[in-house]
Amino acid sequence: MTDTPILHIDMDAFFASVSIRHRPELRDVPVVVGAGGRGVVLSATYPARACGVRSGMPMRRALRLCPRAVVVSPDSLGVQSVSSAVMETFRSVTPLVRALSIDEAFLDVSGAARRFGSPEQIGEQLRARIADEQGITCSVGVAPITTVAKIASELAKPDGLLVVRPDEVLGFLHPLPIETLWGVGKKTAARLHRLELVTVADLAHTPVSTLQHALGPVAGAHLHRLAWGAGSHTVTPRASIQEPERTMGHQETFGRDTDDPILIRRELLRLSTRVAARMRRGGVVGRVVVITVRFSDFRTITRSRTLRETTDLAADIYAAAAELFSVLRPRARIRLVGVRVSGLVAAARAPRQLVLGARDPGWFEAERAVDQATLRFGSTVVRPAALIGSRRP
Amino acid sequence: MKFRVERDALADAVAWAARSLPLRPSVPVLAGLLVETGDAGLVLSGFDYETSTRVTIPAEVVDEGRALVSGRLLADISRSLPAKPVEMATDGAKVSLTCGSARFSLQTMPVEDYPALPDMPTASGTVRSDVFAAAVGQAVTAAGRDDMLPVLTGVRVEIDGSHLALMATDRYRLSLRELEWSPSLGDFTATALVPAKVLADTAKSLTAGGDVTIALSSTGTGEGIIGFEGQTAGGTRSTTTRLLDGEFPKVRALFPSESATVARVDTPTLVEAVKRVALVAERNTPVRLSFSKGQVTLEAGSGDEAQASESVEADVDGDDIAIGFNPGYLLDGLGAIDAPVAHLAFTQATRPAALAGAGDLGAEPTLDFRYLLMPVRLQG
Numbered sequence: 001m002t003d004t005p006i007l008h009i010d011m012d013a014f015f016a017s018v019s020i021r022h023r024p025e026l027r028d029v030p031v032v033v034g035a036g037g038r039g040v041v042l043s044a045t046y047p048a049r050a051c052g053v054r055s056g057m058p059m060r061r062a063l064r065l066c067p068r069a070v071v072v073s074p075d076s077l078g079v080q081s082v083s084s085a086v087m088e089t090f091r092s093v094t095p096l097v098r099a100l101s102i103d104e105a106f107l108d109v110s111g112a113a114r115r116f117g118s119p120e121q122i123g124e125q126l127r128a129r130i131a132d133e134q135g136i137t138c139s140v141g142v143a144p145i146t147t148v149a150k151i152a153s154e155l156a157k158p159d160g161l162l163v164v165r166p167d168e169v170l171g172f173l174h175p176l177p178i179e180t181l182w183g184v185g186k187k188t189a190a191r192l193h194r195l196e197l198v199t200v201a202d203l204a205h206t207p208v209s210t211l212q213h214a215l216g217p218v219a220g221a222h223l224h225r226l227a228w229g230a231g232s233h234t235v236t237p238r239a240s241i242q243e244p245e246r247t248m249g250h251q252e253t254f255g256r257d258t259d260d261p262i263l264i265r266r267e268l269l270r271l272s273t274r275v276a277a278r279m280r281r282g283g284v285v286g287r288v289v290v291i292t293v294r295f296s297d298f299r300t301i302t303r304s305r306t307l308r309e310t311t312d313l314a315a316d317i318y319a320a321a322a323e324l325f326s327v328l329r330p331r332a333r334i335r336l337v338g339v340r341v342s343g344l345v346a347a348a349r350a351p352r353q354l355v356l357g358a359r360d361p362g363w364f365e366a367e368r369a370v371d372q373a374t375l376r377f378g379s380t381v382v383r384p385a386a387l388i389g390s391r392r393p
Numbered sequence: 394m395k396f397r398v399e400r401d402a403l404a405d406a407v408a409w410a411a412r413s414l415p416l417r418p419s420v421p422v423l424a425g426l427l428v429e430t431g432d433a434g435l436v437l438s439g440f441d442y443e444t445s446t447r448v449t450i451p452a453e454v455v456d457e458g459r460a461l462v463s464g465r466l467l468a469d470i471s472r473s474l475p476a477k478p479v480e481m482a483t484d485g486a487k488v489s490l491t492c493g494s495a496r497f498s499l500q501t502m503p504v505e506d507y508p509a510l511p512d513m514p515t516a517s518g519t520v521r522s523d524v525f526a527a528a529v530g531q532a533v534t535a536a537g538r539d540d541m542l543p544v545l546t547g548v549r550v551e552i553d554g555s556h557l558a559l560m561a562t563d564r565y566r567l568s569l570r571e572l573e574w575s576p577s578l579g580d581f582t583a584t585a586l587v588p589a590k591v592l593a594d595t596a597k598s599l600t601a602g603g604d605v606t607i608a609l610s611s612t613g614t615g616e617g618i619i620g621f622e623g624q625t626a627g628g629t630r631s632t633t634t635r636l637l638d639g640e641f642p643k644v645r646a647l648f649p650s651e652s653a654t655v656a657r658v659d660t661p662t663l664v665e666a667v668k669r670v671a672l673v674a675e676r677n678t679p680v681r682l683s684f685s686k687g688q689v690t691l692e693a694g695s696g697d698e699a700q701a702s703e704s705v706e707a708d709v710d711g712d713d714i715a716i717g718f719n720p721g722y723l724l725d726g727l728g729a730i731d732a733p734v735a736h737l738a739f740t741q742a743t744r745p746a747a748l749a750g751a752g753d754l755g756a757e758p759t760l761d762f763r764y765l766l767m768p769v770r771l772q773g
C-alpha cells in the first residue's frame with residue numbers, strides 16, 4: 001500500500017504545446033496561440049509567459065509585452081485528439097481516471113503499484129511516455145489527497161514532478177498564498193486579504209466562525225477544512241469532459257405511502273431542484289426528463305419526455321416531471337418517486353436557444369443566483385415557496 | 394336511402410370529410426362517416442368532438458335517408474373505384490355500393506348513437522380562399538407543437554373591422570400575418586385561438602373555390618367554435634373546430650421598434666447557403682451569421698467536429714453583427730416570407746431578429762408578414 005496514491009497530471013501550456021509540437025524550431029521561442037488581430041490569447045508557451053503574456057489577454061497587448069513572440073493559430077483538431085490519447089495513456093495504468101478538463105486529470109494509482117511501481121515512478125513513466133508519444137510535456141503532483149495533488153502539480157510546472165507525503169501536507173500547504181487553494185478566486189482572496197489573511201497558515205489558524213462570517217457558512221467551513229489538508233482520497237472515473245455522466249437523478253421514498261397529489265408534486269419539485277443544482281455544478285445540460293414511480297406493491301414504472309431544448313433549470317425539469325405525473329393518474333398509493341435527466345451533454349458544448357419575451361435576467365440567472373447563495377449559506381437558504389416549511393417525507 | 398353520384402365527386406368528398414376522423418376513436422361511432430341524402434343532395438359528415446367536417450355534393454337522390462359507415466373504409470373504396478357512376482343504397486343493416494361491375498357491402502353503425510354536429514356560427518365575413526390559405530401557411534410556421542404548452546399550438550386570430558391578423562409563436566420565433574377581408578358587419582371585432590394544425594389543413598383544403606366564409610361568435614361565452622365554409626366545383630365544404638382556451642401571450646410588443654443593423658439578402662441564395670452550411674451543424678447547434686459591409690458570412694460546426702463556412706453578398710446598413718440561429722427556424726422564416734429579397738433587422742446578438750420580405754434589393758420591406766426569430770447564444 002502506498003500512502004500517496006493520488007496523481008494530478010496537468011499538461012504544460014497545452015494549446016500552445018500541441019500547436020507547435022511539429023515545429024521544434026519554436027520550442028524555445030515565445031509562442032502565442034490565438035487568431036491574430038483582434039483576438040485573444042488562447043495559450044502561450046513558457047518563454048512567452050515569462051514576458052507576462054497570459055491566456056485570455058488581448059492579442060495586441062500580448063504582442064506589446066512580447067514583441068518577438070511568434071503567433072500561431074490554434075490546432076483545435078490536434079488538441080482534441082492529443083487529449084483523448086493522453087487520457088487513454090492514463091487509463092493504461094489505472095481505470096480510476098477522472099478527466100477534469102481537456103488537459104488535466106486525477107488518477108488513483110493505489111492498485112497499480114505491483115505492476116508499475118510507486119506513485120512517483122508511475123508519474124515519471126507517464127511523463128516520459130506522453131513526451132515520447134505526443135511530443136508535449138506535463139507536470140505531476142503526487143499526494144495523499146486530490147486537493148494537495150492539484151497544488152503540487154501547479155508548483156511542479158513546467159515539466160516537473162512533486163511528491164507531498166502525508167506528514168508533509170501541512171508543512172507544504174501552510175506557507176503557500178491562499179490563492180493556491182482550489183476554489184479561491186480573486187473575490188474570495190480579496191475578502192480574505194481584508195482580514196489580513198495571506199497564507200494558508202493564516203487561514204488555518206483563523207476561527208471557522210470568522211471565515212464563515214466573511215464567506216458564508218458553507219464556503220467558510222470548506223476553506224478552513226482545505227487549509228487543514230482536507231480532500232478526497234479517492235477518484236471517481238470520468239472518461240472526458242465531453243462524456244460526462246450520462247444521467248443524473250434523485251429519488252425519495254415517502255415516510256408513508258401516499259396518494260396525496262400535492263405532497264407528490266412537492267416532492268417532484270424538491271427532486272427537480274436538487275437534480276438541476278447538481279447538473280449546474282457538473283456543468284451539464286440535458287433534454288430527457290424521466291420520472292420513476294414505485295407503488296405500494298413495489299410495481300415500478302418510468303415515464304419520460306424529451307424537451308425541445310436542453311436545460312439545467314429546475315423550472316423546466318419540474319414542469320416536465322409534473323406533466324408526466326399528471327398524465328399517469330395513478331390509482332394506487334405511491335411509495336417512492338424519482339426525477340432523472342438523461343442524455344446529458346457538457347453545457348459548454350450545448351448552445352442556448354434564447355426565448356422570446358423572456359425576462360432578462362430570468363430563470364437562467366435566478367437559479368444560478370440560488371446556487372451562489374447555497375454555496376454561501378447552505379442548501380435551505382433559497383427554496384421554491386412550495387418547499388418552505390414542509391418537512392421531508 | 395338510395396342515391397347515384399359521380400365517382401370523382403364522391404371520392405373527393407369522402408376523402409375530405411374523412412380527414413378529421415380519429416385514428417383511434419374513443420367511441421366506435423366516431424370512426425364513422427354519416428351519409429345522408431335530402432333536398433341538397435348528398436351530405437357527408439365526420440366529427441371527433443373537436444373538429445367537424447361536412448360536405449354537400451349534388452347527387453341523384455332516389456330515396457331520402459341516412460346511414461353511418463366506416464369512414465376510412467369508404468375513403469379507401471371510393472378512391473379505388475373505376476370511373477363510372479356510383480350507386481349506394483341501404484340494404485337492411487348494411488349499405489351496398491355498386492360501381493360498374495364492382496360491388497361492396499358495408500356494415501353500418503347505429504345512427505342514433507352518432508353525436509349531433511355543432512351548428513355553424515353566424516357568418517362573420519369572407520376572404521379569398523387562395524389569399525387565406527397562403528396567409529395561414531405563413532402564420533402557422535411559428536406555431537408550437539408541444540402539448541405541454543397547449544396555448545402555443547394555436548393560431549391567434551384577431552379581427553378588427555376589415556383587418557384580420559393571424560399570429561403564432563412557439564417561444565423561439567413568432568409569425569404575424571395581417572390581411573384585409575370583408576366582414577359582414579363593418580365594425581365586427583373578435584379574437585379566437587384556433588388549433589394551428591386544423592386551421593392549416595382547413596385553409597389548404599378550401600382553395601378550390603373563390604371565397605372562404607369565416608364564422609365566429611364575437612363574444613367569448615360558452616365553448617367557442619369557429620367555422621369555415623368554402624364552395625368547390627363539386628359542392629359545399631364546411632368545418633367547425635373548437636377554440637383553444639387560455640391567454641395567448643401579448644406578442645405584438647416583442648417586435649423591436651428600431652434596429653442597429655439592417656441587411657437585405659437575395660432570399661434563394663441565402664436559403665441555399667444556410668442549407669449547405671447547416672449540414673455540419675449538429676442537433677440544436679446554431680448557424681452563425683456575421684454581417685459586415687457588403688456581405689454575410691455563414692459558419693457552422695465546431696473545432697472538434699466538421700466545420701463549414703460560406704459568404705453571401707448582402708446589402709448591410711449599420712453596425713457589424715455576429716448572431717447565431719437554429720438553422721431550421723431560420724429556414725422556416727426565410728421560406729415563409731415568400732419574397733425574392735429577405736429583409737433582416739437586428740439590434741443585438743441576444744435580442745430577436747425581425748424578418749420580412751421585399752420585392753427587390755432597393756425596395757422597402759412589405760410588412761403584411763413579419764417573422765421574429767430569437768437567436769441562439771453563441772459560445773465564448
